[in-house]
Amino acid sequence: xxxxxxxxxxxxxQEGDSAVIKCTYSDxxxxxxxxxxxxxxxxxxxxxxxxxxxxxxxxxxxxxxxxKTAKHFSLHITETQPEDSAVYFCAGSGGYQKVTFxxxxxxxxxx
Amino acid sequence: SQTIHQWPATLxxxxxxxxxxxxxxxxxxxxxxxxxxxxxxxxxxxLFYSVGIGQISSEVPQNLSASRPQDxxxxxxxxxxxLSDSGFYLCAWGPITEAFFGQGTRLTVV
Numbered sequence: 001x002x003x004x005x006x007x008x009x010x011x012x013x014q015e016g017d018s019a020v021i022k023c024t025y026s027d028x029x030x031x032x033x034x035x036x037x038x039x040x041x042x043x044x045x046x047x048x049x050x051x052x053x054x055x056x057x058x059x060x061x062x063x064x065x066x067x068k069t070a071k072h073f074s075l076h077i078t079e080t081q082p083e084d085s086a087v088y089f090c091a092g093s094g095g096y097q098k099v100t101f102x103x104x105x106x107x108x109x110x111x
Numbered sequence: 112s113q114t115i116h117q118w119p120a121t122l123x124x125x126x127x128x129x130x131x132x133x134x135x136x137x138x139x140x141x142x143x144x145x146x147x148x149x150x151x152x153x154x155x156x157x158l159f160y161s162v163g164i165g166q167i168s169s170e171v172p173q174n175l176s177a178s179r180p181q182d183x184x185x186x187x188x189x190x191x192x193x194l195s196d197s198g199f200y201l202c203a204w205g206p207i208t209e210a211f212f213g214q215g216t217r218l219t220v221v
Binding site: 006042043044045046089098099100101102103104 | 143145147153154155157160168170201205211212213214215
């Protein structure tokens with residue numbers, strides 16, 4: 001089955017700086033990679049996703065990149081704000097009826 | 112639009128007691144349904160998933176079980192809870208790809 005590894009587990013950045021979270025996956029058949037944000041005590045919510053036929057996708061301050069050859073993908077948050085503080089999960093799905101999540105990255109944006 | 116309901120929101124149960132968490136989805140037919148558990152400070156662990164009525168796949172052997180008696184209903188159960196069952200339980204639905212989560216149930220086993 002799919003195995004998704006995520007790092008770092010914690011990340012602290014100054015407000016206005018960029019944050020990068022990296023994930024690797026094992027199943028070369030995986031073709032969909034969503035990113036979720038979970039605020040304290042709340043459910044994870046999808047913030048951005050990327051499919052394997054695309055190398056990069058951007059939505060305002062958030063971007064994702066995918067390297068299929070190396071089997072890794074990354075989340076980039078620019079101009080970080082305190083409200084970006086949360087736990088971020090990457091995930092991979094190969095169409096086998098399930099989504100496999102990384103362990104999560106706790107992002108702290110310091111004002 | 113599709114909505115997912117999960118209850119209860121919080122639950123405190125003694126060790127050895129039974130458990131039943133329920134999840135229902137509205138606005139879609141034949142969804143894939145999932146149960147995840149998130150232990151404190153940990154990631155999302157897939158427990159069960161279902162692609163149809165009566166079809167349950169278990170990811171992690173444990174004292175939990177799941178059932179899908181109706182197309183849009185997914186139930187997580189245990190006959191006897193353990194302390195290690197404490198955590199944040201999330202039901203989710205989706206097509207093959209994205210997972211949309213319910214509000215979650217915070218279970219504390221005492």
